[in-house]
Amino acid sequence: MRPRTALAAFGLSCLLAARGDDNPRPRLAGLILDGTLDETSGLAASPAHRDTLWLLQDGGNGPYLHAISKRGSRIATFRVDRVRNTDWEDLDAFAWRDDHWLLIADTGDNGGLRRTLQLHVVREPEQLVDGGTLRPAWSIAFRWPDGPRDCEAVAVDPNANEVLLISKKRNPAQLFSLPLRPSRNVATARLLGTLAPPIDETTSTSTSSKADSRRDALGRQVTSAGLSPDGRTLAVLTYDRLLLYPRNEGESWAHAVKRAPRTQPLPWLHQAEGLAWMPDGKGLIATGEFSPAPLVWLPAQP
Numbered sequence: 001m002r003p004r005t006a007l008a009a010f011g012l013s014c015l016l017a018a019r020g021d022d023n024p025r026p027r028l029a030g031l032i033l034d035g036t037l038d039e040t041s042g043l044a045a046s047p048a049h050r051d052t053l054w055l056l057q058d059g060g061n062g063p064y065l066h067a068i069s070k071r072g073s074r075i076a077t078f079r080v081d082r083v084r085n086t087d088w089e090d091l092d093a094f095a096w097r098d099d100h101w102l103l104i105a106d107t108g109d110n111g112g113l114r115r116t117l118q119l120h121v122v123r124e125p126e127q128l129v130d131g132g133t134l135r136p137a138w139s140i141a142f143r144w145p146d147g148p149r150d151c152e153a154v155a156v157d158p159n160a161n162e163v164l165l166i167s168k169k170r171n172p173a174q175l176f177s178l179p180l181r182p183s184r185n186v187a188t189a190r191l192l193g194t195l196a197p198p199i200d201e202t203t204s205t206s207t208s209s210k211a212d213s214r215r216d217a218l219g220r221q222v223t224s225a226g227l228s229p230d231g232r233t234l235a236v237l238t239y240d241r242l243l244l245y246p247r248n249e250g251e252s253w254a255h256a257v258k259r260a261p262r263t264q265p266l267p268w269l270h271q272a273e274g275l276a277w278m279p280d281g282k283g284l285i286a287t288g289e290f291s292p293a294p295l296v297w298l299p300a301q302p
Helices: 003-017 199-207 210-219
Strands: 029-033 039-043 051-056 065-067 075-081 090-096 099-106 117-123 133-134 138-142 149-158 164-167 176-179 186-188 189-193 222-227 232-236 241-246 262-265 272-277 283-288 293-299
Touching: 039 099, 051 090, 075 149, 090 138, 090 149, 090 222, 099 149, 149 232, 164 222, 222 272, 232 272
Parallel strands: 039 090, 039 272, 075 133, 138 186, 149 222
Antiparallel strands: 029 293, 039 051, 051 065, 065 075, 090 099, 099 117, 117 138, 149 164, 164 176, 176 189, 222 232, 232 241, 241 262, 272 283, 283 293
């Protein structure tokens, strides 16, 4: 058995062992075994197709969206026409103007070299036909207000007609917004503020060794995000935990993320990079980048 397969089997056995009580706890929902889907970087739950997830893969792969079952088996693959996968890093599904949409975030920038980035919005197909083609209904070209940065987390707030974006490597992570339908050819993201860290991070920093601090800094990097179906909770995925930022009625996200989030550690996931709210709003699905990749259900109330 290959080391990666052995490690995956160990992780899955731990998840399965944790399913014996009635408390909401992380549990195994499925497993992506398709060897062609081995660099998942974005995940979204379909609001139009029951028990279906959409995923995309990192830069270096083609411009494809893949529909998979909640158990992890591939249903269909669509080519997104007239765009490149420069560095696709996140995916979101949302309902807007009586239709269902998918937003592709071509926002990865490991080297901090990209002056302009893109978001592509495609209409979710009514039929899941393998080998089909999708074409963006519109694309959003944008830049950051103060120079390049890496970003792997986006979420659409359709009620506010905006896209939320969270930086990856900066500490604390920064929250930005863009109009869902900008009036300019190249929009400029607007800084809303910074994300408050979990309470345990603020209390442990002073006692951490340098090695622990480096490891913790890596674990805190933001890799995905999503907005709950009711629009009240922003979920943020890092390499080692799930952060949940609820907001009050009428409150802006700029104020909501100033409060320390509710948190829960992730079960075993190798390089957690995909996160999706389930349509019922009671939980989320997270997955890692490498195959075989568990699909882990996480409760929305840790």
